[in-house]
Amino acid sequence: MSFNNLGLMTELLQAVSEQGYSQPTLIQAKAIPVVLEGRDVLAGAQTGTGKTAGFTLPLLQRLSAKKITSGHHPVRALILTPTRELAAQIGESVKLYGKHLPLRSTVIFGGVKINPQIQTLRRGVDILVATPGRLLDHVAQKTLDLSHVEILVLDEADRMLDMGFLPDIRKILALLPKRRQNLLFSATFSNEIKRLAGGLLNSPTYIEVAQQNPAAELVQQVVHHVDKKRKRELLSFLIGSRNLQQVLVFTRTKHGANRLSQQLDRDGISSTAIHGNKSQGARTRALADFKRGAVRVLVATDIAARGLDIEQLPYVVNYELPNISEDYVHRIGRTGRAGHVGEAISLVCIDENKLLRDIERLLKTKITTQVVAGYEPNPAIVAEPVKKGRGHHDYAKPRNNRNSSKSGGKWSNSSGRSKSSGQSNRSNARIKNG
Numbered sequence: 113m114s115f116n117n118l119g120l121m122t123e124l125l126q127a128v129s130e131q132g133y134s135q136p137t138l139i140q141a142k143a144i145p146v147v148l149e150g151r152d153v154l155a156g157a158q159t160g161t162g163k164t165a166g167f168t169l170p171l172l173q174r175l176s177a178k179k180i181t182s183g184h185h186p187v188r189a190l191i192l193t194p195t196r197e198l199a200a201q202i203g204e205s206v207k208l209y210g211k212h213l214p215l216r217s218t219v220i221f222g223g224v225k226i227n228p229q230i231q232t233l234r235r236g237v238d239i240l241v242a243t244p245g246r247l248l249d250h251v252a253q254k255t256l257d258l259s260h261v262e263i264l265v266l267d268e269a270d271r272m273l274d275m276g277f278l279p280d281i282r283k284i285l286a287l288l289p290k291r292r293q294n295l296l297f298s299a300t301f302s303n304e305i306k307r308l309a310g311g312l313l314n315s316p317t318y319i320e321v322a323q324q325n326p327a328a329e330l331v332q333q334v335v336h337h338v339d340k341k342r343k344r345e346l347l348s349f350l351i352g353s354r355n356l357q358q359v360l361v362f363t364r365t366k367h368g369a370n371r372l373s374q375q376l377d378r379d380g381i382s383s384t385a386i387h388g389n390k391s392q393g394a395r396t397r398a399l400a401d402f403k404r405g406a407v408r409v410l411v412a413t414d415i416a417a418r419g420l421d422i423e424q425l426p427y428v429v430n431y432e433l434p435n436i437s438e439d440y441v442h443r444i445g446r447t448g449r450a451g452h453v454g455e456a457i458s459l460v461c462i463d464e465n466k467l468l469r470d471i472e473r474l475l476k477t478k479i480t481t482q483v484v485a486g487y488e489p490n491p492a493i494v495a496e497p498v499k500k501g502r503g504h505h506d507y508a509k510p511r512n513n514r515n516s517s518k519s520g521g522k523w524s525n526s527s528g529r530s531k532s533s534g535q536s537n538r539s540n541a542r543i544k545n546g
């Protein structure tokens with residue numbers, strides 16, 4: 113399959129080819145023609161599948177088809193996302209894929225000054241990428257008119273509901289013209305998502321990427337059992353002895369992320385932390401430093417699992433397992449992307465064995481376990497309950513969290529199928545199979 117057969121215009125094909133994409137991903141091949149036809153879409157696809165181009169390319173084409181004669185550029189496409197990072201990333205993709213077209217786009221999210229956003233909106237944009245909260249701030253201030261929206265995209269709809277954005281989404285929907293094209297992307301299909309889709313979509317085409325999580329297929333997963341108190345030491349040892357570069361490390365809490373980052377620095381491993389308590393500027397800087405290799409380790413809470421787009425990220429470390437199994441899949445989705453094999457290393461203490469079992473149940477596979485010599489768990493230590501971290505959904509906060517859905521059962525219709533067999537640790541002779 114080639115991009116040339118999808119019905120895309122020259123300007124878009126050129127942009128795609130400049131990106132170095134030789135062929136469309138599965139979701140792109142399925143979604144692009146349907147979106148071009150103007151149909152509503154309900155798509156089951158995760159980050160890492162190429163879904164952003166899957167909706168952005170045809171959206172750009174549909175907007176270009178209708179020439180705007182006046183100098184006024186009303187918002188004609190609205191893309192809603194759960195997180196600031198994801199919004200920023202989609203905004204970049206829109207600019208990238210649309211660079212040969214005369215369409216204007218901007219991104220709005222909270223945590224930054226509203227005035228520059230107001231100025232940009234006033235000048236007119238065709239495509240608006242936004243998080244729900246800040247979007248409604250603009251609506252309240254009458255700095256945004258949504259009455260010309262022709263295409264609505266809800267990206268990572270499951271995560272938006274999970275974060276309690278449903279009331280905000282409903283308010284936004286009420287402001288849009290009735291006649292419009294709707295595209296809903298979600299990694300999972302809970303009853304809540306189905307209800308939302310039912311009320312929103314008009315005879316949608318249902319598109320599912322056969323592999324729910326192709327990214328994870330390219331990820332070698334390994335668990336190192338280790339005592340909680342020795343995790344930091346083991347992490348430094350693994351990074352140092354295997355000379356790992358560009359390591360994304362997940363902790364459960366913001367505080368834990370900061371502390372670990374400081375400890376790694378003291379161990380001589382340059383690192384920075386990224387989470388919801390940091391200003392947007394600080395997070396953008398941290399991510400940029402990590403992307404260009406200026407820091408070796410980025411310590412993140414789960415906020416970063418959604419939205420971070422770092423191509424060819426080789427290593428993800430679960431310093432602590434997430435409380436919610438689905439987050440494991442999202443975390444490891446940061447590696448092994450777009451055809452590159454990645455490695456997901458989990459440091460698991462005895463307290464986390466239940467979390468590990470839950471994850472394995474979700475993945476429908478057992479993750480290979482390896483004991484690192486010198487770091488064998490002390491059998492005398494007994495399990496303690498895992499403290500609930502607050503770092504789970506810690507930013508782009510909805511204004512009303514009370515309606516936030518529980519995650520239980522959210523994966524009822526999906527499986528994060530992942531390979532666990534055949535892991536080979538590339539270089540560490542001290543690691544033996546256990």
Ligand code: AMP
Pocket residue numbers: 132133134135136137140158159160161162163164165421423449450
């Ligand atoms: P997404 O799922 O939209 O976050 O995309 C995941 C990654 O795949 C991004 O880094 C994209 O730049 C990359 N990508 C998207 N489409 C293609 C393609 N057709 N070929 C290769 N890489 C792609």
